Amino acid sequence: MMESDYRKKTADLAAQRRELERRQSEFENARAQAEAQLEELAKEVLIKAQESGVPKSAQEDEVLRELRANPIANALYTKIESLTAKVNELDSLNRSLRDNLKQRDQNALVSQHQRVLAYLKQNDPELDTDALVRFARENYVPRLDLAYRLYTEDKRMKRTVDEAVAKAKKEAMDEAKRLAVQPTIPLRRAVATPPKDAPKTFDEAIEVAMKDPEVIGPLVGAGT
Structure with a gap:
């Protein structure tokens, strides 16, 4: 059953239950009124019995005898019995509807849980x-x-x-x-490049050295 259909059916059942409860309440009120009227008649009969000197032990029987002979009391008895039967009938229907609604709620809850479990199982x-x-x-x-x-x-x-x-x-x-595939270039020591006027042969180097005061000076000093 689709959720919309379920809600509509549940709402209909709830409305029926409210109507039954309303009717049951009306019948119960009517029965209570009839019982109150019958009780008033019984009090009147009891007072008459007491005033007539009926012994206390026999007063209850006297009240019952008078009520059975009273057409109003008989009508109230009949009305009370009829209303009681209607109240009991409506009470039974009300319980049936209540159980039906409860079962529907349980079924809906089970169905919802099954859908949630299926969704969770699908993802896990x-x-x-x-x-x-x-x-x-x-x-x-x-x-x-x-x-x-x-x-x-x-x-x-x-x-x-x-x-x-x-x-x-x-x-x-x-x-x-x-890092493993990246080529590693080893570092090389820089080699000094000689100036352009540097001697190119050994003899030129000696000649330059003989003219350099820093070189020849110590040699001359050592000879003297």
Whole structure:
């Protein structure tokens, strides 16, 4: 049954129940009025019996005898019996409707839970649905979607941590691979380039040295 049809049927049953309760209340009020009238008649008969000197032990029987002979009392008796039968009949119908509504609510709740479980199972194939239902009952969680979040909290936390660790490892491996394939150029010592006027032969070097005061000076000083 579609949800809209279910709601309409449930609303109709609820309306019928309210109508039965209204009628039952009317019959109960009418019965109460009839009983009150009969009680007033009984009081009048009792007062007459007392005033007539009827012994106390016989007063109850006298009241009953007088009421049976009283047409108004008989009519009230009949009315009370009829109203009582109607009240009982409506009460039975009311209980039947109440049970019907309760059963419909239970069926709707079961159907809703089944849909939620199917959805959760579709998104989490490893889910133990029986264990989830037990968890919800034991922890008084009325909604299975909320129970699922509580039930799988540790699992979801572990999955989040595992995903973060796996991501970090992958990034580290990618960086290591990148460095491994990148060519490494060794550093070379820089070689000084001689000036353009530097001597090109050994003899030229001696000649330049003999003219350099810093070179020849110490040699001359050593000879003297």
